[in-house]
Amino acid sequence: MEWSNWSGLASARPARTVVPSSTEQVVAEVQRAREDGTTVKMVGTGHSFTAISAPEHTMLRPQGLSGVVGVDRAAMTVTALAGTRLADLNTALERLGLSLHNMGDIAEQTLAGAVSTGTHGSGGVAAGLAAQLAGLELVTGTGEVLRASETENPDVFAVARVGLGALGVLTTLTFRVEPLFVLEAHEQPMSWDAALASFDEMVATSHHVDMYWFPHTDRMSVKRNDRLDVPLAEAEPLSRARAWFDDDFLQNTAFGAVTAVLNRVPSAIPRVNRLNARLLGSRTYSDVPHRVFTARRDVVFREMEYAVPRAAGLPALREARAALDASGLRVSFPVEIRTAPADDVALSTASGRDSCYLAFHTHRDADHRAYFDLLEPILRAHEGRPHWGKLHTRSAADLAPAYPRFGEFLAVRDRLDPDRVFANDYLRRVLGD
Ligand SMILES: Cc1cc2nc3c(=O)[nH]c(=O)nc-3n(C[C@H](O)[C@H](O)[C@H](O)COP(=O)(O)OP(=O)(O)OC[C@H]3O[C@@H](n4cnc5c(N)ncnc54)[C@H](O)[C@@H]3O)c2cc1C
Structure with a gap:
């Protein structure tokens, strides 16, 4: 069975495909690969832009390991x-x-x-999903089943929450949760100058701030999400018609059609970006958190995202804008700006430091390389750390200095996967052999 990722940038033809439905089946596949001297890779839904989940020999698919298995309300x-x-x-x-x-x-x-790639949102007391974990279970490269938390195998817990698929096959994940609450989104257009001038204050006063800059314009769209202390019945979601028009039609159907045309007429991009920015007006709505945080993304794109120290976020963004303006490149997708509080996960992009994320996108049919190559040196110069699931050119030698705990991760990898049962080309590049 052929495997390819969402963006279409990575594909593979694994020799075996298995859909395990128990930890025992995962153990059997790992032991088999170890004895045969081959590799095994559990894939997710392929939403990483990099080839991080590309299987080389045996592919384990996730569908058999699905569902909630425990709730501890205390x-x-x-x-x-x-x-x-x-x-x-x-x-x-x-x-x-x-x-x-x-x-x-x-x-x-x-x-x-x-969790394995350090997927994150913006703001809050924890932006990354990995930082919201209370425990996990994984099958190591020697076929051992290990549970890890702050009190059980804490050395493994410290690194395996963002494990890049290199330390074992995760079988269960335990998340810290909260009582369901109402989140209010306030979206508004802003000028570049006003958004940058008030960014620190917005981040300090709102729970979650997400900004989008439209390249070649002075326009931003700013989304602030705040917790409301009201009963769920008082939430005021968008009407179906408004949600369809704004989120399905404008941000998916129309945006997809327009950006596909712009690939052939790049000179029109600045004008169309200005129009897009104007079409995204102000709106306020509230709902349960996941319906406010997440949206549909039908238009396939390519992405590079870096985490830089929080204080370097806006200077790096300004430099990126200046470099883009001077380059003659035309980019139709917005640049996304988010923040994260420091966390304690060794290879999390927010490990040990408050961070600002800058994410750059292109349409799937536009050539992303010139754009990303232009900006990556700027992000690196600001001590940037690339998202593990998004495009970047870094390798082990230059990632190690970016992560004070890189050696700690490699030492656990040597212990949990001595035969490199979980290796693939991406891991050989970013972690070494
Ligand atoms: C449209 C879009 C929007 C996105 N939005 C965001 C965003 O807002 N914030 C953000 O940070 N990222 C975002 N991402 C990136 C995405 O969250 C990550 O790339 C994520 O890893 C994708 O999860 P997946 O299930 O597709 O995993 P895959 O990409 O299939 O795999 C990722 C890694 O997880 C490993 N893995 C999978 N299952 C297991 C297992 N059971 N045990 C051990 N390892 C395993 C794989 O081997 C691989 O190493 C977005 C991506 C897309 C395409």
């Missing part, structure tokens, strides 16, 4: 099988009157895939 934790899609966890949590604290802007990914 500890406020929920345990789910690792192949559960985030959207399915969100629905199950909503029925239980519970919610995750924070998340990114889609919910198609598997839980294991999302």
